[in-house]
Amino acid sequence: MTDSADHCSVWTVPADHPALAGHFPGDPLLPATVILDWLDELASEAFGRGLAGASTQAKFLRPARPGERLQARLSAKPNGGFGFEIRIGAELAVSGRSMPASGPSA
Template sequence: MHDDSVTVSAPGAPDIELADLVERIDARRFRLIGRRNDMVKIAGRRASLSALNTILTNLPGVEDGAFVPPNTDDGHTMRMQVLAVAPGVSAADILAGLRKQIDPVFLPRTITFVEAMPRNSVGKLTAGALREFATTVMEGQIIGEIAFPANHPALPGHFPGLPVVPGALLLDCGLDLAGLSPAKIDQVKFLRPVRPEETLCFRLRRESGRLTLSARVANTANAPLVLRAIMRTQSD
């Protein structure tokens, strides 16, 4: 046992690392923490996603729902998020119910209500389907992808020997993909340098009279967020 992982060894056979996490109690005993792919760790504390989801769906009025783990590549989103099917229930009610039963570090940053969860034909909610659904709900629909070639005229001076796509160029291309001419941009965050040839996936979300434009590196596991802009349209 090493770093909470368990490896089984036998003479004449290769070592096998199990998918369980354990905590050593003493030389002869251990406590099972849970399955490796079911655990989420925040601020040094662990919790089982299935246990959190059970607490959520057992709250009064919650018909279905799930916790969405934070994307560890997004420095500003190191808190859980919740998607819930709960007609007539407020986010404050759900948060109050969760606060009574779970460690505060796992309380969600946002609670978003949806009509249905993306379960498959046998009722299973896969991690991949949940992540894609959560991204669409929270960041909007995909409006396009773009990559900046290494010979783009904006790159040679930005910066010599270590080219980075200028933030103004990222924002301009995103607005062009969205077909937007905003009267005001309330907030823009550039969260990660973008290198030449990296393909970015842009999304647009419309909510409460505001638009949120975001971009992530495409075709990458736990794709990092590189741009987020909140704005209003000319008609607002």
């Protein structure tokens, strides 16, 4: 994804992250919810809105493990949504998009 409205960030998964404790003993991996929380924070910083109330689709292609460096790129779309990719090294780990919810908000 390349666009003048791209927002990039990097995060290294801490070996002592609390979500790793039970996910999974002996073979820890970062739960998808933690990755989505990080994306929510990045989108809020970049675009002034996060994932809450949006229609979000994500494909998790590879697990993230302790000590790995995650590289996120969020790209604004003309419809008010954004696309995203997370890479671990050169490997695509997560891809997806988030679009504003249609209809009245609650």
